[in-house]
Amino acid sequence: MAMESQMNINVCVEAENGGLHSKFDEDGRPKRTGTWMTGSAHIVTAVIGSGVLSLAWAMAQLGWIAGPIVLLIFSLITLFTSCLLTDCYRSPHPVHGTRNYTYMQIVKTNLGGVKYLVCGFAQYGNLIGISIGYIITASVSMVAIKRSQCFHKYGHDVGCHTSNNPFMIIFGIVEIVLSQIPNFHELSFLSILAAIMSFGYATIGIGLSIAKIAGGGNHVRTSLTGTTIGVDVTSSGKLWNTFQALGNIAFAYAFSTVIVEIQASKLMNSHDTLKSSPPENQAMKKAAFTGILITTTFYMSCGILGYAAFGNTAPGNFLTGFGFYEPFWLIDIESWSSKRWAKSDFVTKEHYISIPVFGIFRVNKFRVIWRILYVIVTTVIAMMLPFFNSILGLLGAASFWPLTVYFPVEMYISQAQMKRFSPSWVGLKLLSGLCLLVTLVAAAGSIQGIIAELKAYKPFQSVS
Known part of the structure; x- marks a missing residue:
């Protein structure tokens, strides 16, 4: 207030x-002074993430025909539902209505309180999962550097296997330190850094794949249908891996949770979000098209060249490295807590500490304890379940239908006051139903992958 x-x-x-x-x-x-160009830059930054690392493996499960087609279909669905979502940024009219500043606020305005709570559960659960997934891959990245040094020193015949756990703990400690920075989500330079990192490791992956293909050496097997039953996998393994590959591709396009924040002012410096003229929904549609076009070009390149380089034995993570994700809902919970217990010094009081060179640093007891506990819990879970492809597939499945398809479709139908059983209504409902089916099979394949890996895995003893 x-x-x-x-x-x-x-x-x-x-x-x-x-x-x-x-x-x-x-x-x-x-x-606001942002344009469709700054919006598309933020979209590229948000979309190109850890999902790019699994695309070569996903392509190997699907093959030369289905792989590119599935990737293209996911990009078109994401673009379409993103456009529906941008029209709901203002309510009840997409141009002259009142602004909604977060994804959850849009759901509450258009669909009511019950679905607002369901959306919150889906969005927060997804962010927890993403935090766990990033800890897993960050540790694998650090282990990869250590192993490369071992290979250089002792040769490639040496296993050089290293435990992931110490590196997960190291990454967790870094997260704890960074998470204490007040208003971390408002640091505008993070978008620039994230964009450099996104393009950086995607380009490195493409370059390494081209170098491997050009270098020749061991012959790799590829096929129109991907991995071969009886040679690479069993018949049941082929089915489950195909389902899991769908989840991995879905995860690669999972950015719907932040598209509203890109259009509004929650995620980055408010001056850099879309200005009112031309209307935000028009500019955002252009930004979404540009951003997803650039992203899909990178994804196709990484997936196709990665598959050509490694063939049917493509690794789950063909680059072993990606960036950091700050779970913004932590800040939402802190804001809610500060309002709920406004008179509590533990929750609201800021303590100012002078640090040489860096200046004055604000410390809040509740923020310190809450963020430390969050990092510890997600790090422990990551140490218990360090399964890269299965976890990414499950995350993609869990977020794709509810956040990328269902809520945008339902909100658009509600705001447009679309008549039941009209051609447009039927078409949108059919799209949502088909995507739900894809989500269910992707989730089933990922869960089966986790179960299979757990049979031979001992908790807290993962190695790379």
Whole structure:
């Protein structure tokens, strides 16, 4: 309430001074200056993530025909539902309506409280899973560096197997330190750094694949249908791996949880989000098309060249390295707690500590304890279940239908007041139903993969 009051005061002052249009939008927030180009840059940053590392393996399960087709279908579905979601940014009218600043707020406005809670459960659960997945792959990345040094020193015939657990703990400690930075999600340079990293490791993966193909050496087997039954996998293994590959590709396109924040002002510096003219939904559709086109080009390159380089024996993680994800819902919970217990010094009081060179640092007891506990829990779970492809497949399956398809479709139907059983209504419902089926089989394949790996795995004893 205090923040809203201050915004209203700012608007009144600026209006009196004749400068309202220069500093504030109609909602009283700082005037946005972003364009479709900055929006597409944020989309590329959000989409190109750890999912790119599993695409060569996914392509190996599907083959030369189904692999590229499935990748293209997922990109088109994501683009279509993203456009539906952008039309719901303002309610009840996509151009003149009131702004909704988060994904969950849009769901609450258009679908009501029950589905709002379901959306929250799906979104928060997905972010917890992503945190676990990133810990797993970050540790594998660090182990890969150590193993490469071992291979260089002792030769490739030596196993050089190393436990993942110490590196998970190291990564967890780094997370604990970084998570204590106040307003971490508002550091604008993170988008630039993330974009460099996204393009960096995708380009490195493409370059390494081209180098491996050009270098010749051992012959790799590829086929139109992917891995061969009786040679590479069993018949049941082929089926489950195919399902799991769908989950891996779905995970690669999982960015719907932040598309609203890109369009609004939650995720990055508010001045860099889309300005009001032209209408945000028009600019965001153009940004989504550009961002997904660039992303799909990279994904196709990584998947196809990775499969050509490694063949049917493509590794689950063909690069072993990716960036950091800050779970933004942690900040949401902290904001809710500060309102719920506004008079509690433990929750709301900020302590200021002077650190040489770095200056004044704000510390809050609740924030410190809450974020440390979160990192510890996700790190322990990652140490218990360090299965890269299976975890990514399950995450992709869990997030694709509810967050990428179901809620955007249902909100668009509600906002457009679409008549039941009209051609458009039937078409959207059919799309949602088919995507639900894909999600279920992808989840089944990933869960089966986790179960199979657990049979031969001893907790806290993973090695690479």
